[in-house]
Amino acid sequence: MLALYMVPMAKGFRHQACLVLAIILLLINQSEQLQSSQTHTLLRLQLLLNYPDILSSWNSTINFCNAEPTSQVTVVCYEESITQLHIIGNKGSPSLPRNFSVDSFVTTLVKLPNLKVLTLVSLGLWGPLPGKIARLSSLEILNMTSNLLYGAIPHELSSVTSLQTLILDDNMFSGRLPEWLGLFPVLAVLSLRKNLFNGSLPDSFSSLENLRVLALSHNHFFGEVPDFSSLTNLQELDLEDNAFGSQFPQLGNKLVRLVLGKNRFRSGLASELSSYYQLQWLDLSFNRFVGPFPPSLLSLPSITYLNIADNKLTGMLSENTSCNAELEFADLSSNLLTGHLPRCLSDSKDRVFLYARNCLATAKENQHPLSFCRNEALAVGILPHHKKTKPSKVTLALGITGGIIGGIVLLGLIFIFVRRLNANKTINKPTTRLIAEKASTAYTSKLLSNARYISQTMKLGALGLPAFRTFSLEELENATNNFDTTAFMGEGSQGQMYRGQLKDGTFVAIRCLKMKKRHSTQSFMHHVELISKLRYRHLVSALGHCFECYLDDSTVSRIFLIFEYVPNGTLRSWISEGHARRSLTWAQRISAAIGIAKGIQFLHTGIVPGVYSNKLKITDILMDQNLVAKISSYNLPLLAESAGKVGHGTSVLPKDPSNSARVSYEDKADVYDFGVILLEMILGKPSKSRNEVQILKNELQAIMATDDGTRRSIADPAVQTSCSDQSLKTMMEICVRCLQKDPAERPSVEDVLWNLQFAAQVQDAWRVDSQSSDGSPGSPSQPPHLRVSFR
Numbered sequence: 162m163l164a165l166y167m168v169p170m171a172k173g174f175r176h177q178a179c180l181v182l183a184i185i186l187l188l189i190n191q192s193e194q195l196q197s198s199q200t201h202t203l204l205r206l207q208l209l210l211n212y213p214d215i216l217s218s219w220n221s222t223i224n225f226c227n228a229e230p231t232s233q234v235t236v237v238c239y240e241e242s243i244t245q246l247h248i249i250g251n252k253g254s255p256s257l258p259r260n261f262s263v264d265s266f267v268t269t270l271v272k273l274p275n276l277k278v279l280t281l282v283s284l285g286l287w288g289p290l291p292g293k294i295a296r297l298s299s300l301e302i303l304n305m306t307s308n309l310l311y312g313a314i315p316h317e318l319s320s321v322t323s324l325q326t327l328i329l330d331d332n333m334f335s336g337r338l339p340e341w342l343g344l345f346p347v348l349a350v351l352s353l354r355k356n357l358f359n360g361s362l363p364d365s366f367s368s369l370e371n372l373r374v375l376a377l378s379h380n381h382f383f384g385e386v387p388d389f390s391s392l393t394n395l396q397e398l399d400l401e402d403n404a405f406g407s408q409f410p411q412l413g414n415k416l417v418r419l420v421l422g423k424n425r426f427r428s429g430l431a432s433e434l435s436s437y438y439q440l441q442w443l444d445l446s447f448n449r450f451v452g453p454f455p456p457s458l459l460s461l462p463s464i465t466y467l468n469i470a471d472n473k474l475t476g477m478l479s480e481n482t483s484c485n486a487e488l489e490f491a492d493l494s495s496n497l498l499t500g501h502l503p504r505c506l507s508d509s510k511d512r513v514f515l516y517a518r519n520c521l522a523t524a525k526e527n528q529h530p531l532s533f534c535r536n537e538a539l540a541v542g543i544l545p546h547h548k549k550t551k552p553s554k555v556t557l558a559l560g561i562t563g564g565i566i567g568g569i570v571l572l573g574l575i576f577i578f579v580r581r582l583n584a585n586k587t588i589n590k591p592t593t594r595l596i597a598e599k600a601s602t603a604y605t606s607k608l609l610s611n612a613r614y615i616s617q618t619m620k621l622g623a624l625g626l627p628a629f630r631t632f633s634l635e636e637l638e639n640a641t642n643n644f645d646t647t648a649f650m651g652e653g654s655q656g657q658m659y660r661g662q663l664k665d666g667t668f669v670a671i672r673c674l675k676m677k678k679r680h681s682t683q684s685f686m687h688h689v690e691l692i693s694k695l696r697y698r699h700l701v702s703a704l705g706h707c708f709e710c711y712l713d714d715s716t717v718s719r720i721f722l723i724f725e726y727v728p729n730g731t732l733r734s735w736i737s738e739g740h741a742r743r744s745l746t747w748a749q750r751i752s753a754a755i756g757i758a759k760g761i762q763f764l765h766t767g768i769v770p771g772v773y774s775n776k777l778k779i780t781d782i783l784m785d786q787n788l789v790a791k792i793s794s795y796n797l798p799l800l801a802e803s804a805g806k807v808g809h810g811t812s813v814l815p816k817d818p819s820n821s822a823r824v825s826y827e828d829k830a831d832v833y834d835f836g837v838i839l840l841e842m843i844l845g846k847p848s849k850s851r852n853e854v855q856i857l858k859n860e861l862q863a864i865m866a867t868d869d870g871t872r873r874s875i876a877d878p879a880v881q882t883s884c885s886d887q888s889l890k891t892m893m894e895i896c897v898r899c900l901q902k903d904p905a906e907r908p909s910v911e912d913v914l915w916n917l918q919f920a921a922q923v924q925d926a927w928r929v930d931s932q933s934s935d936g937s938p939g940s941p942s943q944p945p946h947l948r949v950s951f952r
């Protein structure tokens with residue numbers, strides 16, 4: 162049987178920190194031919210939008226997928242269909258004429274069924290948003306800012322469970338927010354600023370645990386804010402200019418931006434505020450907050466903007482009150498504060514400091530007499546805050562140290578596109594494609610009739626990895642102890658590698674790529690999509706990504722790629738560096754070789770476009786705890802961007818025939834590298850140069866024609882007694898062919914895989930025979946359905 166040879170786990174195996182993804186730079190592009198129906202759809206949208214100037218370049222002859230994206234119009238294709246459409250009209254565009262029908266518009270739009278990202282901004286769209294927009298069932302980001310849409314958010318949208326970002330700012334939507342809005346499983350951004358919504362917020366919002374941004378400013382909401390303390394990812398809460406109140410909301414302490422200005426809050430401030438160590442922007446102005454103002458808010462480690470104007474906050478400031486160095490704006494005016502102006506604020510020219518209409522001991526800015534503040538403070542009758550728990554000292558200390566380090570690193574808000582690909586989709590696709598690829602090769606019928614092979618191929622699905630997803634920077638910081646040096650694994654020209662442990666205990670390897678040029682996250686989505694498909698049993702697979710963006714223009718500053726962590730050392734450490742206890746048996750070596758060949762085959766044919774020229778080395782093959790071989794260094798797309806080049810996911814697998822030769826050559830380069838690895842697995846010793854490889858190859862070739870004993874004598878002593886002659890001979894033969902100087906003479910990956918599987922089969926049969934009663938190593942009869950290319 163073609164079995165995987167399981168080995169009893171080596172006790173106390175070492176975590177060899179040698180997972181260095183030496184990844185090579187190459188921009189992989191792709192030519193995409195748009196289906197004509199989609200071209201037709203785009204042209205129809207152009208018509209329905211009344212031929213706006215920004216779409217003037219659209220006509221039936223342009224190749225939409227290859228068109229240069231502009232700041233206003235971008236079409237992104239993937240595998241022959243449109244996955245992203247961005248049309249951003251000019252600010253203040255007038256509404257579309259009376260004959261515009263939002264219903265026909267959406268009916269046309271949903272003919273682009275693979276849309277994941279849709280931006281339709283400032284286009285003058287008017288009318289109620291039709292529920293059929295939910296037919297865009299893979300939609301992840303919907304941005305329809307600045308139009309004239311009205312009515313309710315259609316409830317059909319609740320079926321789009323992949324929705325991560327919903328932005329309907331600056332429209333005329335009205336009514337209450339429905340309960341179902343809180344039930345989206347992966348919603349990260351909900352922004353409904355500047356609409357006519359009213360009513361109170363549904364309690365279901367408390368369960369939006371992936372929510373990062375909730376922006377509801379400039380509406381007519383009222384009532385208490387639901388309990389958000391379980392929204393541990395919430396970074397921005399903007400409720401400005403509504404009628405929320407009266408209690409200070411219950412929030413998680415990860416907030417970066419909190420805006421409660423212009424509402425009807427009447428309580429005291431939550432004492433937890435002083436522990437919001439990531440808080441940069443705090444606006445409580447124009448409410449009726451009462452009770453003490455904690456001067457410690459001025460020295461929160463990340464705070465840059467603090468506005469408490471027009472409340473009834475009391476408290477005594479001192480000259481010695483300290484401020485965070487980054488604090489740029491502090492407005493304390495129109496409160497009931499007493500004491501002296503803090504020197505850190507009044508002495509600094511770079512800061513805006515407003516403090517009028519308090520009872521401070523200064524002649525400036527209209528201060529009231531002290532008695533005024535005292536009487537007013539007594540008059541307000543301070544409501545006790547409903548949540549009295551003090552932050553523990555430990556949290557605070559952690560918070561503040563974390564914040565100080567964080568304050569240096571975390572310069573901007575982090576906008577994150579959560580992408581969670583449907584696990585089934587990611588995993589099943591390559592399976593079907595792989596089988597389809599096979600259909601074109603010469604020995605299709607044999608392959609397909611070999612049920613074992615198919616079941617092997619089917620195993621692709623059983624990866625057992627979580628779905629590719631977005632990680633938060635904070636998650637990565639926690640996993641690596643703030644990218645501590647102890648987590649550092651190595652640095653190549655393409656960035657640093659860290660080892661981390663996620664909250665659930667899993668270990669991961671994190672590659673950090675610094676971007677040299679400024680590009681939007683959109684420019685990288687195509688590559689991230691590609692990387693998300695590089696998931697396979699014999700690859701060190703990607704688990705997710707994280708964008709870190711600059712605050713000023715939201716361009717990407719760093720990309721983190723998160724890979725599975727493969728704990729059991731390199732293949733070399735199990736062959737030529739291994740001490741006796743840790744040396745692979747012959748059967749395990751064949752099985753590892755099959756794994757590597759399958760990994761190569763997946764890189765070439767399991768995704769489109771294929772990934773070639775991977776410069777494979779034995780030290781880049783990692784072994785997992787079950788001794789499954791995984792390729793850790795492959796020609797990852799995206800790395801080109803970190804060097805400043807950027808593609809928008811369009812163009813260029815070569816079309817002309819001269820280039821297809823190049824492709825097959827690239828294919829054979831990986832076959833050669835595989836041969837070098839195989840050589841080391843057979844001989845049990847590394848070869849130091851290409852020259853030495855050729856010498857060893859010639860030696861192997863000569864010896865192949867001799868007898869069993871001679872062949873055995875050249876093999877790694879560790880396996881000499883445990884290998885069947887036939888399988889050793891097969892392995893040597895395929896190794897020699899892989900190492901041919903002329904790429905054209907090297908076998909195809911499929912050919913390699915066939916021979917390896919044959920070697921595994923005869924080895925298995927031999928082992929069973931040799932263990933049976935007579936004990937003599939038998940020569941297996943050759944299975945008639947297997948192709949063996951030598952005799």
Ligand SMILES: *[C@@H]1O[C@H](CO)[C@@H](O)[C@H](O)[C@H]1NC(C)=O
Binds near residue numbers: 208209
């Ligand atoms: C709408 O009316 C304008 C003229 O006001 C016309 O040019 C345009 O073609 C009409 N659009 C549709 C979709 O009928």
Ligand SMILES: *[C@@H]1O[C@H](CO)[C@@H](O)[C@H](O)[C@H]1NC(C)=O
Binds near residue numbers: 217218219221223
């Ligand atoms: C289509 O647009 C391109 C440029 O945007 C232009 O060069 C070409 O002539 C146009 N074709 C037609 C048929 O209008």
Ligand SMILES: *[C@@H]1O[C@H](CO)[C@@H](O)[C@H](O)[C@H]1NC(C)=O
Binds near residue numbers: 249280282306328
């Ligand atoms: C939505 O569109 C607006 C207007 O173009 C833009 O400012 C905003 O960044 C967009 N949001 C996202 C998440 O793309």
Ligand SMILES: *[C@@H]1O[C@H](CO)[C@@H](O)[C@H](O)[C@H]1NC(C)=O
Binds near residue numbers: 335336360
């Ligand atoms: C909320 O808005 C709807 C639609 O604009 C309106 O009919 C309703 O009276 C409003 N409800 C309240 C309580 O203001």
Ligand SMILES: *[C@@H]1O[C@H](CO)[C@@H](O)[C@H](O)[C@H]1NC(C)=O
Binds near residue numbers: 479480481
């Ligand atoms: C401020 O600090 C100075 C010197 O450290 C000290 O003399 C003074 O008493 C302090 N003032 C207050 C109000 O704590």
